[in-house]
Amino acid sequence: MNGKMKAIVKHQQGFGAQLKMVDIPNINENEVLIKVKATSICGTDVHIYKWxxxxxxxxxxxxxxxxEFAGEVVKVGSKVNDIQTGDYVSAETHLVCGSCPQCLTGQYHICKNTKIIGVDTQGCFAEYVALPAKNIWKNPSELCANIASIQEPMGNAVHTVLADEVTGKIVAIIGCGPIGLMAVGVAKAAGAAQVIAFDLNDYRLHLAEKMGATTVVNSKNEHPLKIINQLTKGNGVDVVCEMSGHPIAIDQGLKMVTNGGRxxxxxxxxxxxxxxITNDIVFKGVTVQGITGRKIFKTWQQVSNLLASGQVDVTPIITHELPLEEFEKGFDLMIKGECGKVILYP
Structure with missing residues (x-):
């Protein structure tokens, strides 16, 4: 397909980005071209925007x-057989090699040679995006484009929370950015006895309540470890999902988890x-696990089923919807923490 399209370009090694007219991408024999209906801003995008x-x-x-996006396939490569023009799709954003030891044992989510769409390759903040057909996920027709566009980050939340059993357990979610908020809903849907959400931002803690948190804690005003001690009668929480990336919060997460916890x-x-490590991991027998991406495509199936069943309602998280041209407003909201998920429409 020839022609030009609008796109948000990270134009320089510095703060910000620009809206530009660029060429519509060409596709190879194993790729598809997708007209983007909705795309959402991720924390990773904020890292890139802030430089x-x-x-x-x-x-x-x-x-x-x-x-992160949802869109309609408008062109398919000559060797693509299972995707057709008109299909309503999103995409797994990790491009994996298929030949490293991890891929050969089915652990595609930790491929040694992973490249990420929009980080290592051209992304989807545009009217069109070209992607390998093997990365495409077909959406149900009834799923709204704004919700379909956030399945990828919801997959992060699902992978994090459901890395092991949470039913009947006390779960702490540290950091209530959009993925942390989704994690609250997933933990609640999975049968957690308590879901305790921590953040420094009252706006996002209010959203955590909407997502089903049984207790919310502003760590600026209340000491997290004292609160956990009170709520658990000194036993600590069974599961900590660390979403903040702050050194103090990570340390507190390791201190609040119970002996033998996760x-x-x-x-x-x-x-x-x-x-x-000695006192907070080894002597407590704690399991610490890093999470990257989603299990391909197991996590996508879990996300799709949770959304279809209504057990997780992500609509409270979608707080702002803007035209692509107003991307700077969206990034400003993300940086200030005055939003949940921001959706952009090309």
Whole structure:
């Protein structure tokens, strides 16, 4: 398909981005071209927009960023057989090699050679995006585009919370950004006895209540460890899902988990974090697990089923919907923490 399209381009090694007219991407024989209906801003996109230490070490401007979306297939490559024009789709954003030891044992989510759409390749903050057909996820026709566009980050929440059993357990969610908020809903749907949400932002703690948190704690006003001690009669929580990336919060998460409990970390601290391994992990027999991406495509099936069943309602999280041209407003809201999920419409 020839022609030009609108796209948000990370145009320089510095703060910000620009809306530009660029060429509509061409596709190869194993790819599909998708007309983007809705795309959402991720915390990773904010890292890139702000040009922090992580993004400086990872991305190479100029390029189109963004990786969460829903859209319609408008063109398919000559060797694509299971996807057709008109299909309503989203995409797994991890491009995996298929040949490393992890991929060969079915652990595609931890492929040694992973590249991420909109981080290492051209992304979806645009009117069109070209992607490998093997990464495409077909959406049910009744799923609204704004919700369909946030299945990928919801998959992060599902993977984090359901890395092990949570039914009947006390779960702490540290960090109530959009994925943390989704994690609250997933933990509640999975039968957690208590879901305790921590953040420094009252706006997002209010959203956590809407998502089903049984207790919300503003860590600026109340000491998290004292609250957990009171709520658990000194036993600690069974599961900690760390979504904040803040060194103090990570340390508190390891201290609040009970002996034999689980700490699952999705967050991306921008610098090394000092922790007390001896007392907070070894002597307590704690399991610490890092989470990256989603299990391909097991997690996508879980997300789809949770949404279809109504057990997790993510509509409270979608707080702002803007045209692509107003992306700067969306990023400003994300940086200030005055939003849940921000959806952009090309």
């Amino acid at each position: 922090d230490e992580w993004s400086q070490s990872r991305v190479n401007p100029p390029y189109i960023f963004g990786h 700490v699952t970390i999705l967050s991306l601290p921008t610098r090394p974090v000092e922790i007390d």
